[in-house]
Amino acid sequence: MSKVWNRSPALVQSAHQKALALRFPGALQVQCTTRQTRQRLVVFILKRFSSCPTLALGSRALSTAQHAVRAAGQIHPEGYQTLQSKHQHELEAKKSKFLTTAWPVTSATQALGLVQAARQPAASHNCFAYKVGQEYRSSDDGEPGGTAGRPILAAIEGEGLDGVCVLVTRYFGGTKLGAGGLVRAYGGAARECLREAPKCTVRPRVDLQLEAGFGNIGTVYALLDQHQAVRLCEEYTDHGTVRLRVSIVQGRAAGLQAAMLDATSGQVAAPQA
Secondary structure: OHHHHHHOHHHHHOHHHHHHHHHOOOOOOOOOOOHHHHHHHHHHHHHHHOOOOOOOOOHHHHHHHHHHHHHHOOOEOOEEEEEOOOEEEEEEEOOEEEEEEEEEOOOHHHHHHHHHHHOOOOOOEEEEEEEEOOEEEEEOOOOOOOOOHHHHHHHHHHOOOOOEEEEEEEEOOOOOOHHHHHHHHHHHHHHHHHHHOOEEEEOOEEEEEEEEEOOOHHHHHHHHHHOOOEEEEEEEOOOOEEEEEEEEEHHHHHHHHHHHHHHOOOOOOOOEO
16 A cells, blocks of 8 residues: 555555545545455555655545544454443543443443433433444533543543443542543543453354255365355255355355355355354
8 A cells, every 4th residue: 555655656645535535435536446445545644644644634524534434333243342341441631530331332322321321310411422433423411512421431441341331430529521621531431341341353244045065065174174164054955965054254155155166166055044
């Protein structure tokens, strides 16, 4: 990727247009045909050029690129990191108490349900954020705009987590913190809670089905082992074939399917069950 940019100064000068094009792929003919490639290019733009004084990345374009990075999510076919279980943490700042609760979640509906059940009516504010793949949301719950929900969301993203919901409940202690103090308090409370919480890696799996003749079955077994597929069921048919249903990590499925077709000269396919 860096070689492309080094050879093309004109592309560097129009990086803000590229950022917009990644959000709206039809706007420019960018050679990024897959979502993963587009995500990598957006990250590349942000890391390499957003602080460059000669680039003049417009604020709108930079915001668009940052949104694209956030929307891309951390969930990958090979797996993503989340929390093992609910975790709580308490922080005090200028006599205000910040009680943080974090959960692993699998949907926005679940996240909102947990927040609704855990919010404390007697508290000054119940601010939250969640991130589930490409879905994310944050709430300041009456705090000055951008001082609570966004720092909580930034803490989730900063820890490289997905499928996580964080609620920070504030009990006012009588001393105002100011906008900067609120950002530090809410972000810090969420970050400390997430760092303490036990983590786990979730690897999405898919089931594939295939049928192979006895002449190919040895090759099939070898490929299944090579791609770490788990055989769920196996059936021998009357017409001399073996039917299998296997489970495999989602990110490895395409590789197995391609290898299966190649090794058996197209005789054995492995479609998703």
